[in-house]
Amino acid sequence: MKDLKTENIQQEVFDLYDDYAHNKLNRKQFIEKLGLYAVGGLTVSSLLSFMSPNYVDTLLVKPNDPTIDSEYIIYASPKGGGTIKGLLSQPKDNTVKLPGVIVVHENRGLNPYIEDVGRRTAKAGFISLAPDALTPLGGYPGNDDDGRAMQRKRDRNKMLEDFVAAYHHLKNHKNCTGKVGVVGFCFGGYIANMMAVQLPELGAAVPYYGRQPEAEDAVKIKAPLLLQYGELDTRVNAGWPAYEDILKKNSIAYTAYIYPEVNHGFHNNTTPRYDKEAANLSWDRTIAFFNKHLK
Incomplete structure (x- = not known):
């Protein structure tokens, strides 16, 4: 679920992700803390999906690039x-x-x-x-x-x-x-x-x-x-x-x-x-x- 917009996400969520990405929080702790921001129609699963990397649609140079x-x-x-x-x-x-x-x-x-x-x-x-x-x-x-x-x-x-x-x-x-x-x-x-x-x-x-x-x-x-x-x-x-x-x-x-x-x-x-x-x-x-x- 990637239909959220960055401007609608509080900075604290990005800070949480940074802590998680740098091993200051384990996955369970990250998800628990993420729940504090799952309000107003946002769910933990939608936030988690939004913050996770999307490698499928973002390549700027394909592996088979002919050049x-x-x-x-x-x-x-x-x-x-x-x-x-x-x-x-x-x-x-x-x-x-x-x-x-x-x-x-x-x-x-x-x-x-x-x-x-x-x-x-x-x-x-x-x-x-x-x-x-x-x-x-x-x-x-x-x-x-x-x-x-x-x-x-x-x-x-x-x-x-x-x-x-x-x-x-x-x-x-x-x-x-x-x-x-x-x-x-x-x-x-x-x-x-x-x-x-x-x-x-x-x-x-x-x-x-x-x-x-x-x-x-x-x-x-x-x-x-x-x-x-x-x-x-x-x-x-x-x-x-x-x-x-x-x-x-x-x-x-x-x-x-x-x-x-x-x-x-x-x-x-x-x-x-x-x-x-x-x-x-x-x-x-x-x-x-x-x-x-x-x-």
Whole structure:
């Protein structure tokens, strides 16, 4: 049931969903609290359906898009999960080397939205690799609830190593120029920040609403940063002032945008947290940033 309208949903419902999506509430607790807002014709089931991702009708670039080649690959991650599956996408019949972009998923594995972002990146003229950090546990299970539960079982630092390994794999790909950046969302935003910490040679990093590095790590960043935040995302935004202070004091190149009146997850077009205007503007800025720093 998707006939509800975002403007009719109280902000507290989005905040509840954020707590649920980030493991502060289990499903039972989320549904119980959701019941407080099931009034005036709204039911818990309609609210739950409305807040859940819709992967069927939201793909912007189909898996069989004739302008790109997209295939699953396996690459080595000796310090992480051993071997990791990822979606490699690039313009079809490309005859020149292209810069690369690692696309990092949220806290639920390589779901259809992130695969779509990988294909969007290829459509923009890059070779992209979207890894699945759930590979050692069998891979993205087909739904986000189980994906979140699975991802909690993996060590965060091991997963970081999986994405660092993806960087090296893509950098050395025969069709890549060797210039590689990263874009990540939520958990992936944190990983994008941390890849900038770990990889002084990283070409560019675009964290979307990602948790910030600790101060002793942030000072190590060499890559230019494009940071994207939603104004209503108070949980993540709380760490931004201190992070910005470190970036300024250490002359680390960065640009930051806080998009007004949008929630955490505003780029994800599969849930009602999506804001089309902010998502499109932020993505245009992302591609322009990669064009500037990777080409």
